[in-house]
Amino acid sequence: MNRQVSRLSLWLLLAPFLLWILLLVLVPHLQMLRVSFQVRESWDTLEWGLSQYRNFFTESYYWRTFVRTGVMSLFTTFLTLLVAFPVAWYIAKLARGRSKGFLFLACLIPFWASELVRTYGWMILLRESGVFSAALQALGWADGPVEMLYNDIAVIVGLVYNGLLFMVVPLVTTLEGMDDTLVEAGYDLGGGHLTVLREVVVPWAMPGIVSGCIVVFMLTLGSYLTPILMGGKDSAWFTQQIFTQFITRFNWEQGAALGVLLLVLSSLMVWLGLRLTGQSLRKVMG
Amino acid sequence: MTQESDLSCQGLVRRFGAHTAVDHVSLDVPAGAFFSILGPSGCGKTTLLRLLAGFDRPDEGEIRIRGQRMNEVPPNRRPVNMVFQHLALFPTMTVGDNIAYGLKRQKVPAAERRRRVAEVLEQVGLPGLADRNPQELSGGQRQRVALARCLVLRPTLLLLDEPLGALDLKLREQMKVELKHLQKAFGTTFVYITHDQSEAMVMSDQVAVMRAGRFEQVASPEQLYREPATPFVAGFVGDNNRLSGELVGLDAGLADVRLPDGTRVRGRLAGEAPAKGAPVALFVRPEALVLAGEALRPDYATVRTEVRTTLFDGANSRVEVRHGDQTLYARLPQDGSAPRLTEGSTLYLAWDPALARVFALGEP
Amino acid sequence: MIRSVPRSRGFDGLYLAYMVAFFLYLALPLAVTAVFAFNDAPFPSLPWEGFTLDWYLANGEHGRTGLFHDDTLLSALWTSTRVAFWVTVVSVALGCANAVLFERLEFRGKEFLYLLMLLPLVIPGVILGVSILVFYSGLANEASRLWGIELDLFRPGLPLVVMGQVAFIGTLATLVIAARLRKFDRQLEEAALNLGATPVVAWFTVTLPWLMPSIFGAAAMAFLMSFENFNTTVMLTGSDTPLTVALFNRLREGSTPVLNAVALLLMLASALLAFAVLGRGRARNG
Numbered sequence: 001m002n003r004q005v006s007r008l009s010l011w012l013l014l015a016p017f018l019l020w021i022l023l024l025v026l027v028p029h030l031q032m033l034r035v036s037f038q039v040r041e042s043w044d045t046l047e048w049g050l051s052q053y054r055n056f057f058t059e060s061y062y063w064r065t066f067v068r069t070g071v072m073s074l075f076t077t078f079l080t081l082l083v084a085f086p087v088a089w090y091i092a093k094l095a096r097g098r099s100k101g102f103l104f105l106a107c108l109i110p111f112w113a114s115e116l117v118r119t120y121g122w123m124i125l126l127r128e129s130g131v132f133s134a135a136l137q138a139l140g141w142a143d144g145p146v147e148m149l150y151n152d153i154a155v156i157v158g159l160v161y162n163g164l165l166f167m168v169v170p171l172v173t174t175l176e177g178m179d180d181t182l183v184e185a186g187y188d189l190g191g192g193h194l195t196v197l198r199e200v201v202v203p204w205a206m207p208g209i210v211s212g213c214i215v216v217f218m219l220t221l222g223s224y225l226t227p228i229l230m231g232g233k234d235s236a237w238f239t240q241q242i243f244t245q246f247i248t249r250f251n252w253e254q255g256a257a258l259g260v261l262l263l264v265l266s267s268l269m270v271w272l273g274l275r276l277t278g279q280s281l282r283k284v285m286g
Numbered sequence: 287m288t289q290e291s292d293l294s295c296q297g298l299v300r301r302f303g304a305h306t307a308v309d310h311v312s313l314d315v316p317a318g319a320f321f322s323i324l325g326p327s328g329c330g331k332t333t334l335l336r337l338l339a340g341f342d343r344p345d346e347g348e349i350r351i352r353g354q355r356m357n358e359v360p361p362n363r364r365p366v367n368m369v370f371q372h373l374a375l376f377p378t379m380t381v382g383d384n385i386a387y388g389l390k391r392q393k394v395p396a397a398e399r400r401r402r403v404a405e406v407l408e409q410v411g412l413p414g415l416a417d418r419n420p421q422e423l424s425g426g427q428r429q430r431v432a433l434a435r436c437l438v439l440r441p442t443l444l445l446l447d448e449p450l451g452a453l454d455l456k457l458r459e460q461m462k463v464e465l466k467h468l469q470k471a472f473g474t475t476f477v478y479i480t481h482d483q484s485e486a487m488v489m490s491d492q493v494a495v496m497r498a499g500r501f502e503q504v505a506s507p508e509q510l511y512r513e514p515a516t517p518f519v520a521g522f523v524g525d526n527n528r529l530s531g532e533l534v535g536l537d538a539g540l541a542d543v544r545l546p547d548g549t550r551v552r553g554r555l556a557g558e559a560p561a562k563g564a565p566v567a568l569f570v571r572p573e574a575l576v577l578a579g580e581a582l583r584p585d586y587a588t589v590r591t592e593v594r595t596t597l598f599d600g601a602n603s604r605v606e607v608r609h610g611d612q613t614l615y616a617r618l619p620q621d622g623s624a625p626r627l628t629e630g631s632t633l634y635l636a637w638d639p640a641l642a643r644v645f646a647l648g649e650p
Numbered sequence: 651m652i653r654s655v656p657r658s659r660g661f662d663g664l665y666l667a668y669m670v671a672f673f674l675y676l677a678l679p680l681a682v683t684a685v686f687a688f689n690d691a692p693f694p695s696l697p698w699e700g701f702t703l704d705w706y707l708a709n710g711e712h713g714r715t716g717l718f719h720d721d722t723l724l725s726a727l728w729t730s731t732r733v734a735f736w737v738t739v740v741s742v743a744l745g746c747a748n749a750v751l752f753e754r755l756e757f758r759g760k761e762f763l764y765l766l767m768l769l770p771l772v773i774p775g776v777i778l779g780v781s782i783l784v785f786y787s788g789l790a791n792e793a794s795r796l797w798g799i800e801l802d803l804f805r806p807g808l809p810l811v812v813m814g815q816v817a818f819i820g821t822l823a824t825l826v827i828a829a830r831l832r833k834f835d836r837q838l839e840e841a842a843l844n845l846g847a848t849p850v851v852a853w854f855t856v857t858l859p860w861l862m863p864s865i866f867g868a869a870a871m872a873f874l875m876s877f878e879n880f881n882t883t884v885m886l887t888g889s890d891t892p893l894t895v896a897l898f899n900r901l902r903e904g905s906t907p908v909l910n911a912v913a914l915l916l917m918l919a920s921a922l923l924a925f926a927v928l929g930r931g932r933a934r935n936g
Contacts, residue, residue, distance in 0.1 A: 028781035112920035114878030121679025222774025374841035388845035
């Protein structure tokens, strides 16, 4: 009887999970994969084919944007790590008592606003009629309005800004778990700053680094608002092309194929990141 | 099975795969007794306690509480309460709510609940702490809250799972005595499990020494100490010296033992007499060893040893010596009577054969 | 690097300067956004023309329409609230069930299902939206074409938005609640049984109160994430536009201080929500 009760509770708890993961995640993605291989001959006839994928490789606009998005996302992730690490270190190891909690909360503040609001804030700061431009003119460092928006650097500034929280939090968590005496032992045994950082701190923080990098990379790769609002005419982002196919061209087959490609790229990068650092998804995320 | 016993178990068995954690254990605890189960970690004592509390079912055997069969009764319906190893005080409730938890489940009215909570807090020496959070209390206070939470329900049987383990040494000594007083004051039957022999010895009326799922001996603390029934009990309960040798003769209950270097010593034989030449172990306690310049009395057994070092520890000071390749410890009296001992010097140790126990080896 | 290891004064000064610069970088976009909500000028840019509440209160008479008279934005705000409410309810319920499933039960394939549960974290939000659109809208199209049944539920609209957001917010809620459940001492439940509680009563009197802070935390997080989401939402909205989408459309027409007004309001609401949850947590931990 006891066994029956536990079987019943297992199925009762398994049911919502399976419904969720199947109906909202797995099946839709499989369908997207299927659609990406369908070629629309006329309004009601479909054939199997690779023409969407052929389009991707023959139209240089597609794959150039694809490569550009990937490379810029990697660069943004790396930059975010560089910016966030000293901050996380300060919060985890140098700040004490109240200031520690306060600094940690301060890191979270920007995320009380949505990506749209944050991007909007950067637009107000950077554009021709923006605050920075006005400040430069007031200081006499510029003769006329300076346009700082609509270029790749602006996009990266905005993307790093969006990713910071997701880098700082896992880093602080893992660094807090590190015993200070490990660092002391590193110095005691004759290590210098860089040796201790490389041999002791970074290996210890690896799960946090990988976790932060994966999340930031995913967010950057899949971001839409920041590149589209802050980027210039020729700084296209791959998500933009997916939107275009779905929203303006109603070409779902092409859109699905581009979506599959983006998913493959992100999965590949996550898998590579985990392999190269010897971490597992469960350890890093769960 | 006696009618007065609060708890009686017959042939309890609990297996986990190929491992038998509890192996045909039978026990009888008279009403109002303080009964301890003493054993090293992994001996199955926690499993046994969980069987009694109802968190686990025995594969064989029967548990009776006041004559009622308990095997099929779920834990929440047994007249048994438990003080957990880490106390398991509910962190989301105040001390008062913790203690009232069981009363609430029994649908005791609120006014009565409050009265009984206040009463039991008084009894365990924590009056007026009902509104505090358990996290704000000291280790000893939390201990008492855990106890009060059970005692307020007036259980037939209280199970305690090494509750003193988390306390520091000084507090532990204090709580031992206090626990014994509380048990007498409430008159509840306690079943206490521990790996700390001093806890078991100080508090209990009866101690069961458990090893590898079985009871080795059930006896009063004094009897365990003076007349251990097995070599394991002799080695586990109290400090003891062990000398291996072989049996050469037997005379009026006294065994004549030849040590590897040929020295002949004697001690009381425990259990059945083995054949001559059988391997035996002789146990003699450090305080039974007399430091003798030469043999004190002719009927004493004497061994010649070499001094290794002295271990000063106040009243518990000892000297470590070697006899062949066997290490012995003898108590050093701190009244000035002990001789000056230098490393490597020769020391004769003697004992009254009646105070030494000899066990036949070969059986576990 | 840590306090016990000697550092030079210059290094300390540099480090401190870096931290100050970092927090300026974090605060600046939000600060300017908030400030320009009160500038008495038709564009959110310098110079400062004086303080006004027009961007909240103006009723359109002088060519300015404040947020509280802007029906489009107000109805978008209401739409977002409705969506966020349902996303929160479903995600938290799902999170509780999943947490118990993965932390308490043992069954075959648990490791694999856990990885599936983490999957939505490594799928870009755009792709989640696209796949759900392709699957459900496709389903509705097919049903209409083949059998003449109209499955409006599956057309782009609020139900689809909720489904898309639950797909990934469900994972986050699960992680938050499971982390708390993992720290639960199971002896507490045994203690409750031992004191006479039935398993169901033990769950509601001991385990659930323990989980409560994480349930509130997960709910606040789910609500904010839903409210702020753009990437998944934009693919799935129908005629009712949620706030982020409405703001985006407005922003493409050109920026007005009304956007700043909305942004500030959102920041304040998020901050209040965050403080409420934090305050609760702190009160509980004594």
